[in-house]
Amino acid sequence: MFKVSSPQDMNQTFARAFNSRDINNLLELYEESAILRIDSEESYVGKGVIEIELQKLLSLPGEMISLNNFCIEFEDIALLRADHSIVNQEGETIFSGSSAEVVRRQSDNSWLYIIDHAMGATLSRRE
Numbered sequence: 001m002f003k004v005s006s007p008q009d010m011n012q013t014f015a016r017a018f019n020s021r022d023i024n025n026l027l028e029l030y031e032e033s034a035i036l037r038i039d040s041e042e043s044y045v046g047k048g049v050i051e052i053e054l055q056k057l058l059s060l061p062g063e064m065i066s067l068n069n070f071c072i073e074f075e076d077i078a079l080l081r082a083d084h085s086i087v088n089q090e091g092e093t094i095f096s097g098s099s100a101e102v103v104r105r106q107s108d109n110s111w112l113y114i115i116d117h118a119m120g121a122t123l124s125r126r127e
Contacts, residue, residue, distance in 0.1 A: 001025070002016065002017050002020075002025050002028055002029060003028075003110045004029065004103075004110055004111040004112070005109065005110060005111070006111070007071050007073055007078035007080065007103050007105075007111045008068050008071040008078075008080075009111075010029070010068075010071075010078075010080055010082075010101065010103050010111060010113070011066040011067065011068050011080060011082035011084065011099070011101075012066060012067065012068075013029065014026070014029060014064075014066055014082075015064040015065055015066035015084065017029060018057070018058070018064040019063050019064055021058060023051060023054060023055060023058060026054045026057075026058075027047055027050070027051055027054065029112060029113055030047055030050055030112055030113045030116070031104065031112045031113065031114050032046065032047055033045065033046055033047075034046070034047065034050060034112070034113050034114050034115070034116065035114070035115050035116070036049075036050045036053055036054075036113075036116045036117075036118070037115075037116070037117045037118065037119075038053060038118050038119065039119055060086050060094065060095060061086075061088055061089075061094070062086040062087050062088040062089070062094055062095075063086065063087055064084060064085070064086050065084065065085050065086075065087065066082050066083070066084035066085075066099075067082060067083055067084075068080060068081070068082050069081040069082060069083050069098065076104055076105040077102060077103070077104050077105070077114075078102070078103050078104075078111070079100075079101070079102055080099075080100070080101040080102070080103060081098060081099065081100055081101075082098065082099045082101070083096075083097075083098050084096065084097060084098070084099060085097075097118065097119045098119070099116065099117060099118050099119065100117045101113055101115060101116045101117065102114050102115040
């Protein structure tokens with residue numbers, strides 16, 4: 001149901017998994033030792049730790065929309081950037097940003113996150 005067969009489908013699949021409100025649907029999009037970074041400071045390594053952070057994300061009300069900005073595929077890896085938002089029932093955006101991710105093709109030809117920087121493409125420029 002949430003298996004990704006093409007890397008450019010990853011972010012829309014993540015949004016569908018979020019909107020299902022089932023943590024397991026989100027977790028099945030990550031490799032066992034994947035890295036998640038929410039902001040620019042701390043990385044969460046491994047699905048056990050990632051689960052805790054994704055539970056926090058699931059506590060936000062509303063529906064997620066996530067669209068690829070680009071997908072660059074090279075052999076068995078792909079670099080993605082997505083623009084995402086969470087919109088409440090009143091149609092107000094309560095959260096938005098742009099992510100940077102790396103996904104890898106698996107032995108069954110599905111794709112999983114190995115690096116997910118949720119706000120990586122939103123960060124301010126360093127001078």
